[in-house]
Amino acid sequence: MLELSNKTNLLEQKNFKYALKDVAEPNLYRDIYNYSDVPKVPFNHRRVPMGMPEEIWITDTSLRDGQQSVEPYTVQQIVELYKLMSKLSGPYGIIRQTEFFVYSKKDRTALEKCQELGLKFPEITTWIRATKEDFKLVRDLGIRETGILVSCSDYHIFKKLKMTRKQAMDHYLATIKEAFAAGVMPRCHLEDITRADFYGFVVPFVNELMKLSTEAKIPVKIRACDTMGYGVPYSEVALPRSVPGIIYGLQHYSDVPSEMLEWHGHNDFYKAVANASAAWLYGASAVNCSLLGIGERTGNIPLEAMVMEYASLRGSLDGMDTTVITEIAEFFEREMGYKIPPMTPFIGENFNATRAGIHADGMLKDEEIYNIFNTEKLLNRKPTVLVSKTSGLAGIAYWINGHYHLTKENEVDKKDEVVVRLKEWVDNEYENDRQTSISSYELVEQIEKIAPGRFKA
Numbered sequence: 001m002l003e004l005s006n007k008t009n010l011l012e013q014k015n016f017k018y019a020l021k022d023v024a025e026p027n028l029y030r031d032i033y034n035y036s037d038v039p040k041v042p043f044n045h046r047r048v049p050m051g052m053p054e055e056i057w058i059t060d061t062s063l064r065d066g067q068q069s070v071e072p073y074t075v076q077q078i079v080e081l082y083k084l085m086s087k088l089s090g091p092y093g094i095i096r097q098t099e100f101f102v103y104s105k106k107d108r109t110a111l112e113k114c115q116e117l118g119l120k121f122p123e124i125t126t127w128i129r130a131t132k133e134d135f136k137l138v139r140d141l142g143i144r145e146t147g148i149l150v151s152c153s154d155y156h157i158f159k160k161l162k163m164t165r166k167q168a169m170d171h172y173l174a175t176i177k178e179a180f181a182a183g184v185m186p187r188c189h190l191e192d193i194t195r196a197d198f199y200g201f202v203v204p205f206v207n208e209l210m211k212l213s214t215e216a217k218i219p220v221k222i223r224a225c226d227t228m229g230y231g232v233p234y235s236e237v238a239l240p241r242s243v244p245g246i247i248y249g250l251q252h253y254s255d256v257p258s259e260m261l262e263w264h265g266h267n268d269f270y271k272a273v274a275n276a277s278a279a280w281l282y283g284a285s286a287v288n289c290s291l292l293g294i295g296e297r298t299g300n301i302p303l304e305a306m307v308m309e310y311a312s313l314r315g316s317l318d319g320m321d322t323t324v325i326t327e328i329a330e331f332f333e334r335e336m337g338y339k340i341p342p343m344t345p346f347i348g349e350n351f352n353a354t355r356a357g358i359h360a361d362g363m364l365k366d367e368e369i370y371n372i373f374n375t376e377k378l379l380n381r382k383p384t385v386l387v388s389k390t391s392g393l394a395g396i397a398y399w400i401n402g403h404y405h406l407t408k409e410n411e412v413d414k415k416d417e418v419v420v421r422l423k424e425w426v427d428n429e430y431e432n433d434r435q436t437s438i439s440s441y442e443l444v445e446q447i448e449k450i451a452p453g454r455f456k457a
Helices: 062-069 075-089 105-116 132-140 154-160 165-181 198-216 243-254 272-281 303-314 323-336 357-365 375-379 392-403 417-431 440-450
Strands: 002-004 011-013 057-060 095-101 123-127 145-149 185-190 221-226 261-265 286-289
Touching: 057 303, 062 075, 062 095, 075 095, 075 105, 075 323, 095 105, 105 123, 132 145, 132 165, 145 165, 154 165, 165 185, 165 198, 185 198, 198 243, 221 243, 243 261, 243 272, 261 272, 272 286, 272 303, 286 303, 303 323, 323 375, 357 392, 392 417, 392 440, 417 440
Parallel strands: 057 095, 057 286, 095 123, 123 145, 145 185, 185 221, 221 261, 261 286
Antiparallel strands: 002 011
C-alpha cells in the first residue's frame, strides 16, 4: 500500500508492519556486547535521511535522574533550581519541561511550591510507578504528563522482569491503558533501547502504543533511553547502537511524530552530547538532559551543553539567557556543596583559563585568539590565566589586568616593573621545587609588597 508521507511529502510503501517476535531465549547481542570486551560498533552501510524537526527543545531530568545520584535536594534547593531553569529557558521555553518525583511528602511539597510560582516554562511533569494510585495522584496534582518505565531490551525483560516479550508487552499496555483512563498523557521511557531487538520488540510495541493513543484520543510520548550510553551517532551504523537508525525507525515504522519523540542518553562512552545532537538532527524534537550532567554512573547529557548545541545548530539562542548557566554552577557549589571538576566546559573554574605563557601573550593582544567565544558576554566569565612556571611575563600581566578589573588605559604590560618583579618571585618559587599553581591570595600578597596600594581588587 502506498501512502503520502506528511514528513517527506513523498509516496512511501506502508504495506509492511513489524510483528512481535516472542522468542524463547533472550537476544543479548553477544557479538556486540560480549561482557568481557569493549562493546563493538557494527556497520551495515545503510543510511537514513537527516531530518531535523521544525522546532526542537530541551527537557530536564535534574530533579529525577540527576537527584538519584547525589544527596537528595531540599525543597528550597529544588525551588531555586526550578526558578533558575525558567530564567535560562527564556520567553520561548526552549527548556520545555522538567520531571519531578511524587513518591514522598517532600517530593510533593517541592512540586507544589514550584507550581505556585506560576512559571510557564519549564512545564512540570512527573515520573511515577505504574500503579492506579500514582496515576490518580498525578491527576489530582494537576499534572498533564507523566513518565512510565517500559524497559525494552531482553536484558531487562528476561533477566530483570523474568517475563517473555509477549508478557512484558501485555503488562506495559495494560499500564498505559490505566494512564489513559485517568486522563494522563503517558511518556513511555523505553529503557535500554540500544540493547533491544528494535524490529522484534520495540517497533511492534510502539505501534500498539500508537493505536491505544488514537483510541483514547490522548497523545503518547516516546522517550528513547540510551540507559548504558551504548548509542553512537555515526552514519551507517547497524542497530541497535545507531542513534540515527533508532530515531528514523520510530518515525518511519511506528509513525511517532517528531514532537512526541525524545532522546535520553548517558555518558558512559563520552558520547552523550554527540548522540543527543544526532537525535535532533535525525528527527527527535526533544533531548532530555540534566544540569551539569549529574546523573546515574557517568551522568546524563549536560543541559548547559545542549543549550550551546542548540545555538550552534539554530544560529540563535532564541531568548535563552546563558549567563544563568554560571549562576546555576555557582549555586551548586555554594548552596549544595557540589564540586565541579575545574576543566568542565562552560562551568568549570578553569574552562577558559590558560597556564601557557605563549597563550597568555596572545590573549594579552586579543583574547579572541585563545578564548572559545566571548565568555564574558555569554557566561559572565572573563577569560583568565593561572600563574605557574610556564606563565611568563605575559601571563602575569594578563592575570593582574583581569584580577583587578583594570580598564584599558590602566592595564599593565609585560614590561611593567610590578610584572617583572612578580615573575622573579614566581621563578624563584619553582626553582625551589614548587609543583602547584600559585594562588590568587599569594599573588595579591606579593603585589602588595612590591607596589603597596597601587591596585585595588
